[in-house]
Amino acid sequence: MRKAFALPTVALAAAAFPLLTAGTALADHDGSYQATLSAVNESGVSGTGVVTLAGDQATVTVNASGLLAGSPHAQHFHIGAQGTCPADGLADDADGDGFVSVTEAAKYYGAIGTSLTTEGDTGPDSGLAVDRFPTAEGGSLSYERTFAITEDVQEAFAKGTAVLVVHGVDKDGSGAYDGDVMSELDESLPMEATAPAACGPLTVSQMGTMPAGGADTGAGATSGVEHQAAIGVGALAAAGAVAAGAVAYRRRQATDQA
């Protein structure tokens, strides 16, 4: 059976011994990630996010409370910066307009990588598609969706630079997005509609952690621990192996659109 591992094609080996070779079929970002949402802009918002990745497929849940009720809240994976969040308060309000804007927060969490819409496109271009973001009925938001994420976002998860951000904060307590300060992202929208309300770095959750060495020992290792791990993640790995061919095509498409 060891010889099977020496076959040049991982897919061939995976087909013959799906459980034993599961470790090699896992992409390096596969697993579960969690974010604890902390308030930005003194929003008082709190919540959690959970993301399960298998290849390019992401199952995303977001639960948050303390949001402006009855209004849509843009929510994204931000990528490409430090993988951190601005502190609550106005320490990062560089231009003194009373808000930590998306632009002022970008040095921490980066640009939009994925728009967590309720339907349709999930790319950065949908970042302000307010009619396709969840509405916080009663001030609470509950979101779940499974969709494909692009390669740059997959890499951000692997590097620990993916951040969950929920936007929209009723800074003046009027009960609506309004006020004199307009968004730096879209002059037709109040700053209240686009400023970050809550933010949390997405980190590998304990449930999804591979045993030490499990991800890169590759061909030789069939120790008890790794074997057990391979069985535990067998379903995810199988999905990844089946999807591998299609992923390459979708990645090319995504790159073309970027």
Ligand SMILES: [Cu+2]
């Ligand atoms: Cu955002």
